[in-house]
Amino acid sequence: MAQLEINNLSKIYPPDVLALDDISFEVEQGEFLVIIGLSGSGKSTLLRCINRLIEPTEGSIKFEGKEVTTASSKELKAIREEIAMVFQRFNLIERSLVLTNVLTGQLGELSFWRSMLGRFPEEMKQTAHEKLKTVGIPEQAFKRADELSGGQQQRVGIARALMQDPKILLADEPVSSLDPATSGTIMDYLAEINDQGKTVVTSLHFLDLVRKYGTRAIGLKGGKIVYDGHPKGIDDEKFKEVFGEEAEKVHIS
Amino acid sequence: MNKETEIPERSSWPFWRNLGFVILFAVAFVVALNRINLDLSLLVDNFPSTLKLWSAFAKPDWSVFSEGVILLIKTLYMAFMATALALPFAIVLSFLGAKNLMNSPVAKAIYTFVRGLASIIRSIQPIIWAIIFVVWVRTGPFPGVLALWIHSVADMTKLFSERVESIDTGPMEAIRATGAGKLLVLIYGVIPQIINPYLSFTLYRLDINVRMATIIGIVGGGGIGMRLYSYINKWNFPKAVVLTMLIVIMVWGIDYLSSRLRERIETGGGEKSQEYSI
Amino acid sequence: MKKPKRFTFPDLSDRIKPLLLDWLIWGYLAYTVIFLLDSYWYTQYVDWYGSLTLPPWGWALTVLGTLGCAVASERFGISVGLKTIKGEERSPQKTWALTNWGITTLVLVIFTFWVGWLTTDMEIGIITRRASKTSHLWYGLSHPDFTHLINIDPELNDTILGSLVDTLFMAYLATVIGGFLAAPLGFLGARNIMGGSPFRKTIFYITRAFFNVVRSVESLLWAIVFAIWVGWGPAAGTFALLIHSMAALAKLFSEQVESIKKGPIEAVQASGASFWQIVRYGAVPQVIPQYTAFLLYRLDINVRMATVIALVGGGGIGRFFFYYKSQLDWNQVGAVTIVIATVVWLLDYISGKAREKIV
Numbered sequence: 001m002a003q004l005e006i007n008n009l010s011k012i013y014p015p016d017v018l019a020l021d022d023i024s025f026e027v028e029q030g031e032f033l034v035i036i037g038l039s040g041s042g043k044s045t046l047l048r049c050i051n052r053l054i055e056p057t058e059g060s061i062k063f064e065g066k067e068v069t070t071a072s073s074k075e076l077k078a079i080r081e082e083i084a085m086v087f088q089r090f091n092l093i094e095r096s097l098v099l100t101n102v103l104t105g106q107l108g109e110l111s112f113w114r115s116m117l118g119r120f121p122e123e124m125k126q127t128a129h130e131k132l133k134t135v136g137i138p139e140q141a142f143k144r145a146d147e148l149s150g151g152q153q154q155r156v157g158i159a160r161a162l163m164q165d166p167k168i169l170l171a172d173e174p175v176s177s178l179d180p181a182t183s184g185t186i187m188d189y190l191a192e193i194n195d196q197g198k199t200v201v202t203s204l205h206f207l208d209l210v211r212k213y214g215t216r217a218i219g220l221k222g223g224k225i226v227y228d229g230h231p232k233g234i235d236d237e238k239f240k241e242v243f244g245e246e247a248e249k250v251h252i253s
Numbered sequence: 254m255n256k257e258t259e260i261p262e263r264s265s266w267p268f269w270r271n272l273g274f275v276i277l278f279a280v281a282f283v284v285a286l287n288r289i290n291l292d293l294s295l296l297v298d299n300f301p302s303t304l305k306l307w308s309a310f311a312k313p314d315w316s317v318f319s320e321g322v323i324l325l326i327k328t329l330y331m332a333f334m335a336t337a338l339a340l341p342f343a344i345v346l347s348f349l350g351a352k353n354l355m356n357s358p359v360a361k362a363i364y365t366f367v368r369g370l371a372s373i374i375r376s377i378q379p380i381i382w383a384i385i386f387v388v389w390v391r392t393g394p395f396p397g398v399l400a401l402w403i404h405s406v407a408d409m410t411k412l413f414s415e416r417v418e419s420i421d422t423g424p425m426e427a428i429r430a431t432g433a434g435k436l437l438v439l440i441y442g443v444i445p446q447i448i449n450p451y452l453s454f455t456l457y458r459l460d461i462n463v464r465m466a467t468i469i470g471i472v473g474g475g476g477i478g479m480r481l482y483s484y485i486n487k488w489n490f491p492k493a494v495v496l497t498m499l500i501v502i503m504v505w506g507i508d509y510l511s512s513r514l515r516e517r518i519e520t521g522g523g524e525k526s527q528e529y530s531i
Numbered sequence: 532m533k534k535p536k537r538f539t540f541p542d543l544s545d546r547i548k549p550l551l552l553d554w555l556i557w558g559y560l561a562y563t564v565i566f567l568l569d570s571y572w573y574t575q576y577v578d579w580y581g582s583l584t585l586p587p588w589g590w591a592l593t594v595l596g597t598l599g600c601a602v603a604s605e606r607f608g609i610s611v612g613l614k615t616i617k618g619e620e621r622s623p624q625k626t627w628a629l630t631n632w633g634i635t636t637l638v639l640v641i642f643t644f645w646v647g648w649l650t651t652d653m654e655i656g657i658i659t660r661r662a663s664k665t666s667h668l669w670y671g672l673s674h675p676d677f678t679h680l681i682n683i684d685p686e687l688n689d690t691i692l693g694s695l696v697d698t699l700f701m702a703y704l705a706t707v708i709g710g711f712l713a714a715p716l717g718f719l720g721a722r723n724i725m726g727g728s729p730f731r732k733t734i735f736y737i738t739r740a741f742f743n744v745v746r747s748v749e750s751l752l753w754a755i756v757f758a759i760w761v762g763w764g765p766a767a768g769t770f771a772l773l774i775h776s777m778a779a780l781a782k783l784f785s786e787q788v789e790s791i792k793k794g795p796i797e798a799v800q801a802s803g804a805s806f807w808q809i810v811r812y813g814a815v816p817q818v819i820p821q822y823t824a825f826l827l828y829r830l831d832i833n834v835r836m837a838t839v840i841a842l843v844g845g846g847g848i849g850r851f852f853f854y855y856k857s858q859l860d861w862n863q864v865g866a867v868t869i870v871i872a873t874v875v876w877l878l879d880y881i882s883g884k885a886r887e888k889i890v
Contacts, residue, residue, distance in 0.1 A: 373876065
C-alpha cells in the first residue's frame with residue numbers, strides 16, 4: 001500500500017473551470033515528488049486537495065489507507081496533523097511573534113482553552129525553539145514575523161511545518177517568491193527533511209531544481225498528467241510539452 | 254536532534270509594559286464611569302421624555318421637504334466652496350511644511366512656523382471657528398464656509414506635507430542630477446508622486462466638510478443645520494425629522510461616492526485586493 | 532467544450548448607466564445655468580429659478596432637453612458616461628485636462644464654484660471691513676485670564692481643569708464602550724462572513740444600513756437627542772459620542788474583517804486546527820492591531836468633539852467656552868481656547884505616535 005493514493009481526482013471550480021481532470025497516481029513513503037507545470041495547470045489545486053483546503057469534486061484520496069475526501073471534520077483534523085504544508089507566500093501571521101507562528105503548527109494537539117488563552121506548554125515552546133534552530137534562525141524567535149526577510153519567513157514556514165512532525169510535507173511553490181541563493185537554502189532544508197524519511201510533495205518552476213532535488217516528477221498540463229517518471233527523463237522535448245512554447249523563458253540555469 | 258537548544262533571552266519588559274497599560278486603562282475606565290455618572294438606567298427611566306421625538310418619526314411633516322432640499326443643496330455648496338478654496342492654499346503650504354524639502358535655516362524656520370500654525374488651527378473645532386467668524390462677518394453661510402475653510406487648510410496642509418515627506422527620493426535625485434533647478438525638481442520629481450494622494454485627501458476632506466456643514470448652522474454658520482436647530486428649539490419635531498432624514502441621505506450618498514472615487518484613485522482603477530470568506 | 536447557445540437578455544445596465552450619468556451631468560449643468568440666469572437677470576417678470584417663467588412645462592423642457600443632450604453626446608462620441616462605466620482606456624499621449632473627462636470636470640468645477648460663490652454669499656471685502664469687530668477677540672486671546680483654571684467658577688460650579696478631565700473621560704468612555712460594542716456589529720456587517728444564505732444577507736444589509744444611518748448623523752445632533760433624553764450634562768455627551776463612535780468603528784471593523792488575508796488562515800487550517808483555533812490564530816491577529824489604531828484615532832476625534840459638545844448640552848470644557856463667550860468675557864474665552872488647543876494638539880500627537888508604533 002502506497003502512502004498516498006490518488007484515484008480519478010477531478011476538481012471543477014464553479015461554474016465550469018476544470019482545474020483537475022481525472023488524475024490518478026500513488027506516492028510511496030520517502031519520495032521527493034515534484035509537480036511541474038505552468039501557472040494555472042492545477043498544481044496548487046492538486047496540493048490543496050490532498051489536505052482538503054480545497055474540496056475535490058470527484059475521485060478519492062487515500063492517505064495511509066484512510067479516505068480523505070469523505071473524512072469527518074474530526075478525522076480530517078487528525079489527517080491534517082500528519083500532513084504539513086509550506087506556502088509560496090509563506091502565509092505567516094505577520095503581526096504575531098515568530099515563535100507563535102511556529103507554535104501554531106501544533107495547534108491540533110492543544111486543548112481548546114489553552115489555545116484560546118495562548119498558553120502553550122513549556123515543552124512545546126522548547127520544541128519550537130529547536131525547530132527554529134534546525135532552520136538556522138534561533139535568534140529571531142521573539143521578533144514579529146513581518147520584520148523578517150522573505151527567506152527567513154519561509155524558514156519560519158518550514159519550522160512551523162516541522163512542528164507538526166508530519167509524515168508528508170506539501171510545499172506549494174516554496175521558492176517562487178525568493179531569490180536564487182535563498183531558494184537553494186530552502187530546497188536544501190526540504191531535502192534534509194526528505195532524508196529523514198519524510199515524503200515531500202512540492203511544486204516547482206525551475207527545471208534545474210527539479211533535476212537536482214526530485215526523485216520523481218509529475219508534469220501537469222490543463223489539469224491532466226502529461227509526464228510521470230524520473231526527473232532525468234524530462235528531455236527538452238518533454239519539457240516543451242509540459243510547459244508549452246514558453247519553455248525557454250522558464251528554463252533558468 | 255540536539256536537545257540542548259538555548260533559548261534566546263527575551264526581556265520581560267513588554268509583558269510588564271502591557272500589564273501597566275491594561276491596569277491604567279481599567280482604572281481610568283472605572284474612575285471615568287463614576288465621574289461622568291454614565292448610568293444605563295437613565296436611558297430606560299427617562300425614555301418617556303423622548304416619546305415626543307420618536308413619535309415624530311411616525312408622522313413627519315413633509316411641508317418642509319422642498320425647503321429642506323434647497324437648504325441641503327446650499328449646505329453641499331458650502332462644503333464644496335470650503336474645500337475648493339482650501340485646496341490651493343494647502344498645496345502651497347504643504348511644500349513649505351515638508352521637512353525634506355526645507356533644508357536651509359530660513360526654510361526650516363518657515364517649516365516650523367507653517368506646521369506649528371497648522372497644528373494650532375487644526376486643534377480648534379470648525380464649530381469654534383464658526384463662532385469667531387460669525388462675530389467677524391455676521392451670521393450666514395459665509396462665516397460657515399470660512400470656518401470650514403480655515404480648518405480644511407490646516408488639516409490638508411498637515412496631511413499633504415506628511416505625504417510629501419514620505420515620497421521616494423529616487424526620482425528627485427535623478428532630476429537633480431540632470432542639473433535641474435528647484436522648481437523643475439518639484440514639477441518632475443515630486444508632483445507626479447503626490448497628485449493621486451492629494452486628490453484622494455481632498456475628496457476625503459470634502460466628505461468631512463459635508464458632515465461638518467450640516468451642524469455648523471447651530472452657531473449661525475448657515476446651511477441646513479441652522480433651520481434644523483431652530484425647529485428643535487421650537488420643539489417642532491415632525492419638521493426636524495424630515496430635515497434629519499435629508500441630512501442622512503446626503504451624508505450617506507456623499508460618503509459612498511467619495512469612498513468609491515478614492516478607491517478608484519488609490520488603486521488606479523485596477524482590481525480590488527483579494528478578499529477571503531470563511 | 533461547446534456551450535449551447537441560449538437567448539440572453541441584453542444587459543441593460545451597461546447601456547442605461549452611462550446614459551444616466553450623462554443625463555445627470557447635463558442636468559446639473561442646466562441647473563447651474565438656470566441658477567446663474569436667475570441670479571444675474573432676475574426681474575419681477577423673469578424669475579428663471581422660481582416658477583414664474585419656468586412653469587411645469589419649463590421644467591419638463593429642461594428635463595427632456597438634458598436627456599437629449601445626453602443622447603447626443605453619446606452619438607458624437609463625447610460621452611463621459613460611456614468612458615466611466617465601461618472604463619475605456621485613455622490614450623497616454625493626451626493630457627488629462629484635454630480628455631472628455633478633463634473638460635467635463637473642469638466645466639463642472641467652474642460652474643459649481645460660480646454658483647457656490649453666489650449661494651453662500653461670499654463677500655471677501657467684508658472680512659477687512661469688519662476686521663475691527665474681532666479686535667477684542669484677539670485681545671482676549673493674547674491676554675488670557677486663567678483665574679478659573681483651578682478656582683471654581685461659581686456660575687458653572689466647576690473649574691476649567693475639572694471640566695477638562697470630564698471632557699477626556701467622556702471621550703474615553705465613548706471610545707472604549709463604543710469600540711467594544713462595535714466588534715460584534717462589525718462581524719454582522721462583514722460581507723465575507725454574512726454572505727451565503729439570504730437570511731444572513733438580510734442581517735448584513737440591516738446592520739450596514741443601521742450603522743450608516745447612525746454615522747451620518749453628527750454626534751452633535753445625537754447630543755441634542757440625548758440631552759432631551761437624559762438631561763443636560765456629560766452623560767448626554769458621552770452617550771452621543773458613544774453611539775456615533777460605535778457606528779463608525781463598526782464600519783471600520785467590518786472592512787477590516789473583509790480584508791482578512793486567506794493565506795494565514797489556510798496555514799493554520801492545514802495544521803489541523805479547529806474552527807475556533809483558526810479564528811483565534813488565523814483571523815484575530817490580522818484584525819486586532821489595525822483596530823487598536825482605529826480606536827486611538829477615534830479617541831482623538833472624540834476628544835475634539837467633546838470640546839464642543841457642550842454647545843447642545845453635552846457637558847465638558849465647552850461649557851466654559853460658550854458661557855464666557857455669551858458673557859463677552861473674551862479674556863476667559865482666550866484662556867479656555869488655549870487649554871483646548873493645547874490638549875487636542877497633545878492628544879493628536881500622542882495618538883499619532885502610538886498608531887505608528889502599533890501598525
